[in-house]
Each structure stands twice: as structure tokens, then as C-alpha cells.
Amino acid sequence: MSSDPILKVEDVQVSFPVGGLGRRSAILGVAGVSFEVNRGETFALVGESGSGKTTLARAVNGLQEISAGAITFENQRIDELDRKAMKPVRKRMSMMFQDPVGSLSPRMTVGDLVTEPFRIHGIEGRNLREEADRLLTLVGLPTSFVSRFPHQLSGGQARRVGVARAIALDPALIIADEPTAGLDVSVQGEVLNLLNDLRERLGLAMVIITHNLHVVHHVADRTAVMYLGRFVEAGDTEQVFSAPQHPYTAALLSANPEPDPDKTHDRITLPAEVPSLLARPSGCEFHTRCPWAQSRCSVDAPERQVANGRAVACHFPLEPGARPPELAEKAAS
Numbered sequence: 001m002s003s004d005p006i007l008k009v010e011d012v013q014v015s016f017p018v019g020g021l022g023r024r025s026a027i028l029g030v031a032g033v034s035f036e037v038n039r040g041e042t043f044a045l046v047g048e049s050g051s052g053k054t055t056l057a058r059a060v061n062g063l064q065e066i067s068a069g070a071i072t073f074e075n076q077r078i079d080e081l082d083r084k085a086m087k088p089v090r091k092r093m094s095m096m097f098q099d100p101v102g103s104l105s106p107r108m109t110v111g112d113l114v115t116e117p118f119r120i121h122g123i124e125g126r127n128l129r130e131e132a133d134r135l136l137t138l139v140g141l142p143t144s145f146v147s148r149f150p151h152q153l154s155g156g157q158a159r160r161v162g163v164a165r166a167i168a169l170d171p172a173l174i175i176a177d178e179p180t181a182g183l184d185v186s187v188q189g190e191v192l193n194l195l196n197d198l199r200e201r202l203g204l205a206m207v208i209i210t211h212n213l214h215v216v217h218h219v220a221d222r223t224a225v226m227y228l229g230r231f232v233e234a235g236d237t238e239q240v241f242s243a244p245q246h247p248y249t250a251a252l253l254s255a256n257p258e259p260d261p262d263k264t265h266d267r268i269t270l271p272a273e274v275p276s277l278l279a280r281p282s283g284c285e286f287h288t289r290c291p292w293a294q295s296r297c298s299v300d301a302p303e304r305q306v307a308n309g310r311a312v313a314c315h316f317p318l319e320p321g322a323r324p325p326e327l328a329e330k331a332a333s
């Protein structure tokens with residue numbers, strides 16, 4: 001599958017200093033992550049809030065310094081570039097930030113907002129009114145919207161303006177952080193369809209970040225599941241969804257089942273809270289919440305096992321259809 005990666009992330013770590021005088025230490029918001037995104041591909045990054053998704057996205061986009069690892073985009077190492085050298089890279093790799101309305105300046109019109117990338121990058125010789133019309137049409141908004149202000153837009157329309165900004169300069173890769181957060185379910189589908197449609201028409205690669213696994217089921221080619229700044233499982237989206245191998249993935253899926261009358265769902269409730277990054281659990285870092293944990297799990301950290309394009313960091317990967325021990329007991333008695 002790694003035929004023509006446009007983006008290559010290798011063992012990336014992001015460290016944040018914490019603590020005051022005399023008690024300085026650091027936490028790893030991203031704790032050694034590797035993945036590749038191929039041209040034209042959609043890669044999904046999922047995990048609970050706080051798992052490091054936004055930090056990783058900001059690192060890839062050069063907004064967050066990394067403390068270890070390497071990031072290569074279109075065959076160029078970009079993690080060592082300074083602000084100025086990073087600017088042309090951002091034309092090719094655009095970022096859609098969390099919060100659709102809040103990320104649009106309230107005093108700018110839609111027309112100014114969607115053409116702002118041309119001004120930021122000092123691109124001249126374009127008829128900006130024509131560009132605005134072209135971009136609004138591409139994202140399915142009426143061209144009459146050029147004179148509207150952000151507060152006159154619905155959540156879904158604001159997201160479309162965000163998408164228009166992201167595609168303005170013809171990027172090869174879009175990183176979309178929670179593109180559907182805060183939207184009604186039907187509007188979420190529309191925004192995802194739009195992104196998918198643009199990917200095909202413009203030949204884009206995409207990284208979609210979400211805390212809701214089901215958002216990406218039908219749009220992502222591959223999915224990686226993050227926990228405490230690491231990938232616990234990654235693979236072909238269809239396989240990850242139909243037969244999760246990591247208990248955390250299984251729990252995320254069961255917590256938010258897709259409406260399917262033919263399936264009965266055993267909800268896997270995760271005990272205990274997400275551990276603090278200041279006190280990472282020993283052994284497998286998921287063992288404090290894992291219904292399947294055994295004594296070995298609190299001692300040995302699992303290696304990432306890779307087979308058939310899937311990677312899982314677990315001593316006891318789940319068989320398809322596995323049920324958590326207490327539910328299996330209930331069913332047997």
C-alpha cells in the first residue's frame with residue numbers, strides 16, 4: 001500500500017514542559033507515532049479527547065515543534081524548516097482547524113474569507129471575485145454568499161467556507177481536525193460527502209481527525225486509533241471496523257454503535273478514567289481500563305505487531321467477534 005506516500009511521519013514525539021520551579025518535567029503529548037499517507041488517500045486519526053490528535057496534526061503542519069522523529073512531505077523533510085521556509089509548504093498542505101464558526105474572523109465577509117489564502121501568500125494577478133465564485137461553487141454554496149458574514153451562516157455552511165479556504169491554493173493534502181464536530185448528524189454526512197467528493201475531483205489526500213469512529217467509516221481508506229499519544233491499532237478501515245484487534249478499538253466501537261438492526265451490541269464499558277500523561281501506566285498503558293487485561297499486561301509493554309497491513313499493540317489481540325470476559329461469562333451461564 002505504501003506505493004507513493006505524500007506524507008511520511010516517522011517516530012514523531014511532541015513533548016510539553018510541565019511543572020514549576022524545581023519540579024520541571026515533561027509530558028509526551030505524542031509519544032512516537034509513525035504513519036504514511038498516499039496520494040489521493042484518506043487517512044483517519046481517531047481517539048478520545050486528549051489522545052494527542054490535534055497535537056499530532058499541528059506537528060505535521062509545522063505549528064508545533066517536535067522533540068523527536070522526522071516528517072517528510074512531498075519528498076522534503078519539513079520538520080526542520082523555519083516559519084519562512086514552511087510557508088510554501090502550507091500551500092500544498094492545508095489545515096482545517098477545529099471549531100467551524102470560531103475559526104472564521106467575524107468581521108470578514110465570506111468572499112474575503114475564502115480568498116484570504118491568496119493574500120496571505122501574496123499571490124497576485126488573480127481576479128479574487130472570480131476565485132471566490134469558483135471556490136463557493138466547488139463547496140456547494142451560492143455565489144451570492146460572498147457578502148455574508150460568519151454569524152449569518154449555519155454550522156454546515158461555516159464548515160463549507162472552511163473547506164473553501166482549505167482548497168483555495170490547490171493543496172495536495174488537507175488535514176481536517178474534527179470537521180464534523182458540533183454539527184447535526186445529517187449535516188455531518190453532507191460535510192463528509194463534500195470532502196470525499198473534492199478528494200476525488202481534485203485528487204487530494206486527506207487526514208481526517210475525529211473522536212467519533214463512525215464519522216470516518218465510509219470515507220477513510222485507512223484508520224489509526226490513538227491512545228495516550230500512541231497508535232494502539234492501525235489498518236484498513238473496513239478491517240479495523242469489522243474485526244477490531246485492540247480492546248480499545250473494540251470499546252470505542254461499542255460505545256457508539258452504528259444503527260444496524262441485524263446486530264446486537266455488547267456494550268463494552270471502560271472502567272476507570274483516562275490516565276494522566278504525568279503518570280503513564282506501566283506495561284501496556286491501556287491495562288488499567290482493559291476488560292481483557294491479564295497479569296502480564298501490567299508489566300510488559302506490547303510491541304507493535306504488524307501483519308497483513310494491520311498493526312496492533314496488544315499481547316492478546318482480539319479474535320473477530322470477541323466479547324469481554326464478564327459478558328462472555330454471563331452469556332455462558
Ligand SMILES: Nc1ncnc2c1ncn2[C@@H]1O[C@H](COP(=O)(O)OP(=O)(O)O)[C@@H](O)[C@H]1O
Binds near residue numbers: 047050055
Ligand atoms: N500546549 C500544551 N501544553 C501542555 N500540554 C498540552 C498542550 N497542548 C496539548 N497538551 C496536552 O496534550 C494531550 C493531547 O492533547 P490534544 O492533542 O489536544 O488531544 P486531542 O486532539 O486528541 O483531543 C492532552 O493531554 C493535552 O492536555
Ligand SMILES: [Mg+2]
Binds near residue numbers: 053054055098
Ligand atoms: Mg483535538
